[in-house]
Amino acid sequence: MAAGGPAARADEDKGGLRAALTGLTTRGRSFLAAGVAAAICAYVLGQSDLLRVGLFLAVLPLVCAYVLHRTRHRVSGSRRLAPSRVPAGSEARVHLRMDNVSRLPTGLLMLQDRVPYVLGPRPRFVLDRVEAGGRREVSYRVRSDLRGRYPLGPLQLRLTDPFGMCELTRAFSAYDTLTVIPRTEPLPPVKLTGESSGYGEGRQRSLALAGEDDVIPRGYRHGDDLRRVHWRSTARYGELMVRREEQPQRSRCTVLLDTREIAHQGAGPDSAFEWAVSGAASVLVHMLERGFSVRLLTDTGNAVPSEGAGGFAGATQESADAAGLMMDTLAVIDHSDGAGLSRAYDVIRSGNEGLLVAFFGDLDEEQAAMAARMRQRSGGAVAFVLDSESWMHGSAAAVSGPVEKRLRLLREVGWTAVSVPPGASFADVWRQAGSASLSSAVAGGLTGTSGGWS
Structure with a gap:
């Protein structure tokens, strides 16, 4: 109830009482009508006993409405998510708890939680009489195949008096948020040239932090x-x-995600863009587990996390917190209206950023040349190139001429470039990248000089 002076509280009480009277059930309205009719008949016929019955019938629903109005703020509700962050396609359980903090027992309660339609039907529960100081706990499950952030609430409660004369609906102001993150795949250990392992095997060492x-x-x-x-x-x-x-010193890894709308066609859970988002999430988790300092970079030039050395999640931030922050970003990431990769290149060219893992959409000649220049500022570079046209048609045919030309350009400057067919398993594509990197190292005579990471 909002704070205010006596006049404000009186107006609010009057408004609440009017709402309670409009909440009379069919039974309550019938009692009220029967009581009024009995009182009129008693007056006409001069029957005092009938008048007493009429007054009783008319006053009972009014008393129930008044009592329900006075006790409506003595019921508290809470919600708990377990867990609050789930991968797409997985279930989360929502626990609801109702506490009767008044000195009077409640009547029948109907509990309803508001959820977005993508999470499933709206849950409704009927709770029996709750004793004074008692509590009731119920739960339901939610699931979404689409990543995103979904609000849960507000919680609505329908109160009734023990006689079923009146019903009041109140909504709690608090709500929670369920974060549906992209699906991730466990990745096999592979050897790629150009970068050392995350901890203990790095070529560099540095002073520890404070x-x-x-x-x-x-x-x-x-x-x-x-x-x-x-x-x-x-x-x-x-x-x-x-x-x-x-x-x-922890080795660094930058995961570049191309979110340009012109580079990705189609939508839905099976689109090329959603595959790239899930692939980026899998690489981030994989590299964090192996002790790398990682960051997520998009074509817009935005890096996550923004704190730390150069925006990397390093020794100053716990890996679990960094992973959660980047996963929350990927949960809501969408297409950008940018036309090129120049802003991402400006971030990368500031220094040698270690390993670079990129997920590219369609590349024209200009953007392929921009991606080629990124390779000069990284210790190792792996590119997963998705052809939007083949993904839209669901065709796993041979790579088209323009896409093959872009792949050849990237490979010539040192990228380990892999074309991703529609519906491919990222673990298989990851193994393919490792094999391609090893073949490139052998062909270039680098086997004895290049480090590997897994």
């Missing part, structure tokens, strides 16, 4: 190994100092 070990001596902390005491610095500063040691 609170970790690094090269510059620091003050002694409780629990430090005394064998790491740096005596020269201890004598110089007059306090006990310990050595900081080097820590392995």
